Amino acid sequence: MTTSNRGFNPNEVRQAKGVGSRIYIQFMRMLKKNPNMIIGLVILILFTTLTIFAEFLVKYDPTAIEPIDRFMPPGAKHWFGSDVVGRDVYARVIYGGRVSLLVGFMVATFVTVAGLFIGLVSGYTPKLDIVIQRIMDAIMSFPTLLLALALIAMLGGSVWNVIAVITIVDTPRMVRIVRSAVLSVREQQYIDAARGIGAPVSRILFNHIAPNTMAPVIVQATYFFAAAILTEASLSFLGLGIPPEDPSWGNILSLGRKYLQQAFWIAFFPGLVLTINVLAMNLVGDGLRDALDPKLSRSV
């Protein structure tokens, strides 16, 4: 977070390209300089493992109803307490993490692919650029959650619709980042050289320009991962995202808000886990930014 934590210097990175062990050394050096990133990575790895192997690690079924255990406070039996029909909140939070991580991962992937493609084309061809940029501006004029909600009204709520909707909403922001990277790379001499030897546009775009836009793209992808999880939780919280049958952090919270007075834990724990995960992703993103993209770390 401090501007002095720049990680490795760009010349070293260039030398390390293609050499596996050197990249590993660089990575370790980056972690050492940025302890916050280690915290973030550890949290994410732990939590991802927990959700993937939930069947073996969590003793309760997230949908099993146990009326006798209704509104049990957090304790030895139910770590995070139990909800209005006696379901184990801990199990629900862990299983809910599956949905959230899936949404975050998929959105980050789709946004990166779509953003790279549109951004490269837009940045490299001025004629298309004018049209594409106006469309992107228009999409970005809608507040994110509002556009997502309107699209959900059109498509209906399901995990894949939520992923599609958040992707549509976030892609223009990635396009803008790719485009500005392309604009600065486009005028470099090696691009002229490639053009001079008659390289086709597709090769110039994907082999020469794209790799040089990767640093900001990777950094932004981690932020989109975190933001997508927050947006998914907001949509589900409003009852318009993931259908209520599947536990997701937003759903559990939304249910818990009715019982804030008698059982605060139903809403408290999913929110806490959500916050910790988003925080971890932001720490990883900040670390990557300081390491890969010193220019950005100065601006925010």
Place this chain on the structure above:
Amino acid sequence: MGKYIARRTLLVIPVLFIVSIITFSIMQLAPGDPAAIVLGGDYIMYATAEEIEEIRENMGINRPPIEQYLSWLGGFFVGELGKSLFTTESVSLLVSQKIEATISTVLSGITIAVVLGVPMGILAGWKMNTWIDRSVMVFAVLGFAIPGFWLAFNLIFVFSLKLGWFPVFGFRSLMTDGPIEFLRYITLPGITLGVAFMALIARMTRSSLVEVLSEDYIRTARAKGLSERIVLIRHALRAASMPVVTVIGLVFAAAVTGTVITETVFAIPGMGRMFVKAVGDRDFPVIQGLMMIFATSYVFVNLLVDILYAYLDPRVRYS
């Protein structure tokens, strides 16, 4: 400057045009017959063909889409945004009833964010790499990660349910209920909405101040013996305020998103809550109208921010 303003303003037209097409198409592409929504889903089976036709006629949805689009867009220019499918009240009337609550929420959120965020950022940037700096930054990272609805629950739980300082939910108007009642009701929603922006503004202020403080002219100012306070206030802060201006523009857009959540949690009768309800009811004219209002105001706020930016920094005008 005039040329820049003209060029920048002209750009608004195509953007708003595309905004209107997107808004209109989303609602056209939505599955389900609006007449069925009005009749309440299953009831359409019992309605006669003439009745359905009459409803569609009244709503104007039996005309070709292009015609519908043009009349809808025409209406937007004269402030007529169609009628709610359910209450049959005009959308503009509904909005005029809700706008006060939304503006109050957004302004209180932004006020809290600016009043606390800017000094925090200045302090952190000025005392860079001290414990003050680090705690401000920890707070800034946290503020980004906490989802508004969860923060709201915690605030309600502690300050309303346990301590009883603030009401659990609701809204009081500044005009009719007086400032004390207004503040009692708006404080928690304002904090909920403001914390993330406070974090953003603090971070932005800090980093731009850090950058400015390393400039040569700051060293010169210090070298000629100016007090630290004068260096900070007269030289550094002025230059460092530029990025903060941009952030205020960003914050506005984000605040509108925030009101959707904040108004829902605190049951504030504003436009964000109205939007959520409209989406739940599939009340398309209301959704369309609100989307156009939000997008248009965003476009114009950004226009203002850009012009302000160009005014503050002449380099922008010529790029």
